[in-house]
Amino acid sequence: MSDTQFSWTPGTTATSGKIFTLSFWTRRATAGDGGVGSYSRLLTAGSNYYIRFENSDLLKGEMSSGGAATKTNAVFQDVSAWYHIVWQLDTTQASSGDRVTVWVNGVEQTSLAESVAPSQDATTDFNASGTTQYYGADASAGQWYNGYMAQICMVDGTAYAATTFGSFDATTGEWKPKSDGEIRSAVTFGNNGYLLTFENASNPGYDYQTSDRSGTTNDFTKSGAGYQSKENPSNVHGVFNSSFNWYVNASYQNANTTIITPTSQYTWQTTTLGASKGKWYYEAYVRSAANTTEQVIGLACGASYITTKQLGGEPDTYSYYGAGKIYADGSVAVSSLPTYTTGAYIGCAFDLDNNKIYWHKDGTYINSGDPSAGTGGQTITAADSQTFRNATGFYFPALGDFDSAAGGTFDINLGNGVFGTTVLGGTTYSDSDGQGVFKYTVPTGYKCLNTKQLNSYG
Helix, strand or coil: CCCEEEEECCCCCCCCCCEEEEEEEEEECCCCCCCCCCCEEEEEECCCEEEEECCCCEEEEECCCCCCEEEEEEECCCCCCCEEEEEEEECCCCCHHHCEEEEECCEECCCEEEEECCCCCCCCCCCCCCCCEEECCCCCCCCCCCEEEEEEEEEECCCCCHHHCEEECCCCCCEEECCHHHHHHHCCCCCCCEEECCCCCCCCCCECCCCCCCCCCCCCEEEECCCCCCCECCECECCECHHHCCCCCCEEECCCCEEECCCCCECEEEECCCECCCEEEEEEEEEEECCCCCEEEEEECCCCCCCECCCCCCCCEEEEECCCEEEECCEEEECCCCCCCCCCEEEEEEECCCCEEEEEECCEECCCCECCCCECCEECCCHHHCCCCCCCCCEEEEEEECCCCCCEEEEEECCECEECCEECCCCCECCCCCCCEECCCCCCCCEECEHHHHHHHC
């Protein structure tokens, strides 16, 4: 979600105005306010009641009248992680401490920055007939949420624990989602409950309380450019890492798959996922450029430390420069290559087993490169021999500006199948395991950079 809102107005009296359980998964794209204002709303009911991230990165919800509110002490700053949040309201409870319960990744939040319980038997606007619910913004289309949401389940009239919706993996100990089918079997949705699975790309707000949508369907309407993504809690794809924005000074859109760089400085931006071994592929699109060919796209071993050094201008960083050059380890390695500018798609294949990197422009590899055959690539430093001051022992997809006259808008696709808000259609390509959606053919042996493939090959 980014400048996207889902809305629905119940037309039926709630099963209970005093009890509900809300379960959802979310991945933030930006911590703090993310440039969208003081808060970022996950859910709003009417004009007064909400669940949102504060600009302090705490999670807060206001459920009913009388100033009742709950705010966590837990801080939500990891833009590479999915959070599972379960918010339970039951104002019929005699003990005030039992009326609101919040779980994050299966753990009840008992340390709270703010805890004002609703009065006993107080009613809430959540699920009330005639009161519109909004996901992704407030009722006035403000406080936009920039991030991803998945498997949103609202239960009207019954209080369920987090274990109804997720479980700890017996091997890894990681909290993981239960399937849509398991949830359907475990809950009674009530009159104004719903299960938003986002499985229908044309109608992402459809309610799937039943797998075939028979019976009650409390459908939400989407407004804005939000799209169905391959990103999900069980398989995370890389995006631009806004936590390392100190020297880039960029802004982000489309859940951090789009970056807008300034003209006043130049450096590079890395992604949230990287690797130390294996063969990997990604694509980038130059949507706009302030200066015709002053873009650099490639690979970095870590985040930038300065506002005046381009990608490829430091050790263990590598770039294909829009003016038709390859920069490697601080200097020009190859000249007289095809130039590129606004409208170009640049593919990057990097082989960390044989220490080579390859680029293509609009599907044609430069510098006589053939990543499938392993010929013609640019040599890179082995991941375990990096010397850059911010070296990590990993390599990350990276891009940015060549000089201070540059500045532009870039989209990155690490397998999500989207450039900006444009979902790839027609003929698309995946790696040999069926992972990722790309515009161009993935070279033989190269993989989509997501957590599933990193667990297998990285």
